[in-house]
Amino acid sequence: MSAQLHHHAKPAPVGGPLVNAVTLTAGVLVLVMAVILLVRFVFGLGSVTDMNDGYPWGIWIVIDVMVGSAFACGGFSVAMLVYIFNKGEYHPLVRPALLASLFGYTLAGVGVVFDLGRYWNVWNMYWPWSVNLNSVMFEVAICITLYIVVMWIEFSPVVMEKFGLNSLKRKLGKYMFFIIALGTLLPMMHQSSLGTMWVVLGEQVHPLWQTPMVPLLFLLTAIIMGYAVVLFESCVASSAYRRSIEMHLLTPMAKVMLGVLAAYLVVRVGDLVMRGAFGTAFSLSLETFMFWLEMACFVAPFFIIGTEVQRRNPARLFIGGILLMLAGSILRINGYLIGYNTGGGYQYFPSVTEIMVTVGMFAVEVLGYIIITRRFPVLPRESAHA
Amino acid sequence: MTTRRDFLKGALAAGTIVGAGGTAPVQARETHKVPEEALGLLYDATLCVGCKACVAACKQANDNPAEFNTVDHLWDTPLDTSGDTFNIIKMYRNGTMETKDAETNGYAFMKVSCLHCGDPSCVSACPVSAMTKDPVTGIVKYNPDKCIGCRYCVLACPFGIPKYQFNDPFGRIGKCELCNHRHKDGHYSACAEVCPTGATLFGRTADLLAEAKRRLALKPGSVTTYPRGHLRHGQLKELLGQPAGQGRMERAGWKDEPNQNYEGVVGNYQQHVYGEKEYGGTQVLKLSGVPFEKVGMPKLPPYSSAATSETIQHTLYGGLLMPVAVLGALTWIAKRNVKPDEGDES
Numbered sequence: 001m002s003a004q005l006h007h008h009a010k011p012a013p014v015g016g017p018l019v020n021a022v023t024l025t026a027g028v029l030v031l032v033m034a035v036i037l038l039v040r041f042v043f044g045l046g047s048v049t050d051m052n053d054g055y056p057w058g059i060w061i062v063i064d065v066m067v068g069s070a071f072a073c074g075g076f077s078v079a080m081l082v083y084i085f086n087k088g089e090y091h092p093l094v095r096p097a098l099l100a101s102l103f104g105y106t107l108a109g110v111g112v113v114f115d116l117g118r119y120w121n122v123w124n125m126y127w128p129w130s131v132n133l134n135s136v137m138f139e140v141a142i143c144i145t146l147y148i149v150v151m152w153i154e155f156s157p158v159v160m161e162k163f164g165l166n167s168l169k170r171k172l173g174k175y176m177f178f179i180i181a182l183g184t185l186l187p188m189m190h191q192s193s194l195g196t197m198w199v200v201l202g203e204q205v206h207p208l209w210q211t212p213m214v215p216l217l218f219l220l221t222a223i224i225m226g227y228a229v230v231l232f233e234s235c236v237a238s239s240a241y242r243r244s245i246e247m248h249l250l251t252p253m254a255k256v257m258l259g260v261l262a263a264y265l266v267v268r269v270g271d272l273v274m275r276g277a278f279g280t281a282f283s284l285s286l287e288t289f290m291f292w293l294e295m296a297c298f299v300a301p302f303f304i305i306g307t308e309v310q311r312r313n314p315a316r317l318f319i320g321g322i323l324l325m326l327a328g329s330i331l332r333i334n335g336y337l338i339g340y341n342t343g344g345g346y347q348y349f350p351s352v353t354e355i356m357v358t359v360g361m362f363a364v365e366v367l368g369y370i371i372i373t374r375r376f377p378v379l380p381r382e383s384a385h386a
Numbered sequence: 387m388t389t390r391r392d393f394l395k396g397a398l399a400a401g402t403i404v405g406a407g408g409t410a411p412v413q414a415r416e417t418h419k420v421p422e423e424a425l426g427l428l429y430d431a432t433l434c435v436g437c438k439a440c441v442a443a444c445k446q447a448n449d450n451p452a453e454f455n456t457v458d459h460l461w462d463t464p465l466d467t468s469g470d471t472f473n474i475i476k477m478y479r480n481g482t483m484e485t486k487d488a489e490t491n492g493y494a495f496m497k498v499s500c501l502h503c504g505d506p507s508c509v510s511a512c513p514v515s516a517m518t519k520d521p522v523t524g525i526v527k528y529n530p531d532k533c534i535g536c537r538y539c540v541l542a543c544p545f546g547i548p549k550y551q552f553n554d555p556f557g558r559i560g561k562c563e564l565c566n567h568r569h570k571d572g573h574y575s576a577c578a579e580v581c582p583t584g585a586t587l588f589g590r591t592a593d594l595l596a597e598a599k600r601r602l603a604l605k606p607g608s609v610t611t612y613p614r615g616h617l618r619h620g621q622l623k624e625l626l627g628q629p630a631g632q633g634r635m636e637r638a639g640w641k642d643e644p645n646q647n648y649e650g651v652v653g654n655y656q657q658h659v660y661g662e663k664e665y666g667g668t669q670v671l672k673l674s675g676v677p678f679e680k681v682g683m684p685k686l687p688p689y690s691s692a693a694t695s696e697t698i699q700h701t702l703y704g705g706l707l708m709p710v711a712v713l714g715a716l717t718w719i720a721k722r723n724v725k726p727d728e729g730d731e732s
Contacts, residue, residue: 046552053468053549056537084716086723117535117550117557124514124532131514134696137538138513139703177724181716189702189709196698200507200542202691203684212698342546343684344466 011095011158012381014241014374022240023370026363033360036353037114045117048353054346055337057115058354062336064111064361066194067329069144070218070225072104074233075151076187077226081256083180090249092380095158096237097230099378102151103365109148111361136197143190150183162376191222198335206339207277208291209331213267217331220264225328227257231321235314237373243382251311254320258302261324265298290330290338297327415700417666417693418505420591424524425564426502426669427578428594430601431681432487432653433585433612434495436475440577440586444473444499447565447576466498469551469560473499473577478681487653487675494674496681497586499577500547500562501661502526502669503690508539508548510692516559517548524591524669525566530558544665544684544691564588572641574616581614584646589617591669597622598659598671606654614646621647663688 040048051058074097081087082094113119124130125141132138153172160169195218198205211217231250238245272278281288305311305320337348350358373379420426445452445462450470452462464471476498481491488494506526508517516533519526528548539548539559551557565575573579578588587594597617604610613621618640620630653675660678661668664686672683679685702708 042555044551044553044555044557049552051552053466053540053546053552056540056550083720083723086719088723115536117537118530118533119535121514121532121534124516124534127514130516130532132510132512134510134692134699135513135538136695136699137511137536139699141513173725177720178717180724181713181720184716184720185709185713188712192702193699196695197538199698200511200691200695202507202544202694203686204541204544212694215698215702340541342541342543343682344546 009092009380009382011092011377011379013377014243014379014382016241016374018371018374023367026367026370029356029360029363030367033357033363036357036360039353040114040357045115048351048357050348050351050354052346052348054342054344055340055348057336058348059350059358060111060115060354062333063329063358065108065115066332066336068104068111068361069108069194070191070222070328070332071229071325072101072108073187073191073222073226074229075099075101075154075226076184076191077223078230078253079154079180080184080223081253083177084184090253092246093230093234093249093253095155095378096233096373097226098151098155099158099372100229100233100365100369102148102155103368105144105148105151107361107364109144114357136193136200140190140193140197143186143193147183147186147190150179150186153179154183158376158378187222188219192216192219194218194332195335198340201340204340204342205335206287206341207275207280208272208287209335209339211271211275211277213271214335216267217264217271220260220267221328221331224257224260224264224324227253227260228321228324228328231257231317232325235318235321237379241373241379243379245314246380247312247314250314250317251308254305254311254317255308257324258305261298261301268298287334287339290334294327294330294334297323297330415693415697417689420504420667420669421522421524422592423522424502424504424591424669426524426589426591426594426671427497427499427564427575428587428589428598428617429497429670429672430585430587430598430653431495431497431672431674431676432655433583433650434475434497435583435585436477436495437582438475439580439582440497441471441474443576443580444562445471447568448472450560467547467549467561469549469554469557471549472560472562473497476682478676489676489680492676494676494681495585496674496683497577497672498545498682500526500564500670501545501664502562502564503665504667504669505665505690505692507542507544507665507690507692510690510695511538511542513538520566523564523566525564526561527563527566528559528561533559535559542691544686569639572639574640578615583650584612584614584648587613587617588615589622590619591671593617593619593622594671595659595662597625598662598673600626601652601673602655602657602659604652606652608652609649610652611647612650614648615643616640621645665690666693 036048045051049058078090078093078097082090116122157169192215195214199212199214231254234246234250281291300323301320305316310316453464453468453470455463455465464474467474476496478494480489483493485492502524506519509519509526514532514534516529517526517539535557537550540550548559548561550559565573574588578586594617611625624630656674656677658678660672660683661670666689674681
């Protein structure tokens with residue numbers, strides 16, 4: 001059985017105005033970001049961020065890149081469901097998820113450049129005489145670069161449709177299976193490596209997070225966050241565009257998500273117990289508070305969307321999605337910021353200008369998503385659902 | 387250590403099975419040792435008088451600007467190492483601060499600069515080989531022309547050594563390179579050159595370790611000979627009561643110096659050469675009268691986290707075997723499930 005045997009609504013542009021309250025707000029936020037970045041490039045990172053030598057990575061890396069790229073795993077999670085596990089019924093979710101992923105990753109890639117202190121040397125990352133094959137960051141960088149290219153190829157039929165390049169689209173279609181396979185492999189590689197990156201920090205990362213199992217933890221949570229983002233986006237898109245919500249797809253997909261979540265919790269708790277690190281979770285500190293908050297956000301969805309009846313309620317799916325997006329984000333923030341301590345009494349809290357750049361990055365994403373879904377065939381044609 | 391490595395292997399093997407549906411040989415990467423001819427420093431806190439001549443000499447040798455932390459901006463007063471300060475002397479204070487090198491009611495000094503690890507995390511972390519370890523001298527060097535400023539080295543170092551110049555739009559990473567740039571003229575590390583008491587001593591790490599162990603074996607309060615500046619191999623042999631041997635007093639290439647040995651009182655040492663085993667060994671070694679954790683030196687395991695990180699990385703990506711196998715499987719599955727006219731649902 002292939003994806004094509006299911007009867008789906010063909011994707012179509014949503015249409016409607018591009019200028020409204022949401023796009024104007026997003027536009028202003030993007031402008032604010034541009035001004036802050038201008039200051040950053042003229043006066044250095046210290047002029048607009050609160051990063052310091054004790055916390056050399058701030059939210060521009062941990063949220064914009066680590067969390068941002070995990071939020072952008074919707075395309076990967078859904079494509080894996082449709083093309084690898086052959087659940088063709090989910091096909092209408094692929095394009096919108098892929099679009100969000102494309103934006104998320106492209107922006108994560110751009111966000112890295114804002115944070116690089118010596119960005120003009122970035123070509124060394126791809127220069128065979130400079131690369132360091134032992135570096136986890138090298139693997140992440142190569143893999144993400146490649147994945148961004150792969151995603152643009154995966155998404156290119158949408159652009160070809162819009163401009164009537166049908167023969168080109170058909171030619172590309174013959175090789176799409178390989179692009180899709182590559183597009184499934186690459187996120188597995190770099191999403192897990194984004195976690196492996198904190199292994200080399202050693203004892204500086206609290207034992208609640210420092211584990212050789214971290215690549216698996218990051219991979220599983222990236223998949224979970226991918227589904228969670230699709231739940232979130234579908235709810236927001238249907239409410240914003242006043243479309244009917246694809247409950248017949250979201251309800252069973254949420255069940256798949258809970259399955260992955262259960263597997264994650266088994267690995268997470270099993271690892272803590274096996275390493276004997278669980279005992280450190282019972283003292284009173286910011287680290288342990290954040291650990292329990294993280295765990296609560298991972299466990300709560302079982303009580304909110306644990307039953308089939310609950311999963312038929314869009315509001316519950318929306319909340320479950322948000323909780324899991326939050327849970328995975330807190331895991332990443334915990335390991336790299338809250339649970340990280342290099343000694344020497346350094347403190348870090350993002351400055352207002354630093355936060356406004358992160359906000360600006362998400363605003364670019366929202367703006368891009370609105371413009372493209374309104375003008376390009378991404379979301380399923382509405383009449384078919386009526 | 388064995389249990390940790392076994393756990394790592396087990397965890398990775400499990401991950402391998404999950405990831406590829408098969409097994410792959412798991413080879414843990416051992417922690418790299420300090421090279422045989424490695425150069426380093428021996429810092430003996432009991433000899434340090436806290437004059438900070440080494441801090442000033444380091445600034446001069448590395449052409450670094452002064453940092454001001456007082457209102458009057460009169461002289462260089464760095465509070466920690468930074469992108470512009472590669473070496474400082476920190477002070478430990480307790481209670482009445484009456485006795486030097488005493489943990490209670492005492493005070494002590496500690497030199498903070500790069501330890502030049504045998505298996506440095508910064509070198510493993512750096513994606514573009516801007517941080518490298520010299521295969522002969524073992525000096526961890528920085529190349530700003532490759533550095534992309536990602537600051538992963540700053541994050542990775544367990545000693546908090548590489549630092550970044552956050553307030554410069556073209557900021558660099560700053561760290562001690564043992565005055566590598568002065569070696570070609572026969573000079574050695576400026577901090578050791580100027581140290582009046584020989585608290586900071588330059589030499590081969592192997593020689594410095596032997597000298598450190600000689601001191602630990604001495605009776606506190608007794609009198610012994612302390613070298614100053616550059617500890618040469620022949621000099622060490624003399625200190626150990628062995629014949630120095632012909633021509634072993636000078637090492638080829640280093641500038642000539644008079645013998646600056648002097649008689650001093652043996653301190654009350656912690657029986658621990660810091661850096662002998664930490665992270666598998668470092669080239670800069672330290673002796674102290676106050677427990678090392680109290681003077682800001684972290685307690686570290688005898689294996690490096692670079693070894694752990696690279697074991698995981700090469701298990702998953704070694705020879706790209708696993709990614710290619712998984713890609714093959716995914717391609718085969720996707721070919722069955724994706725139709726060439728994908729997207730043309732009508």
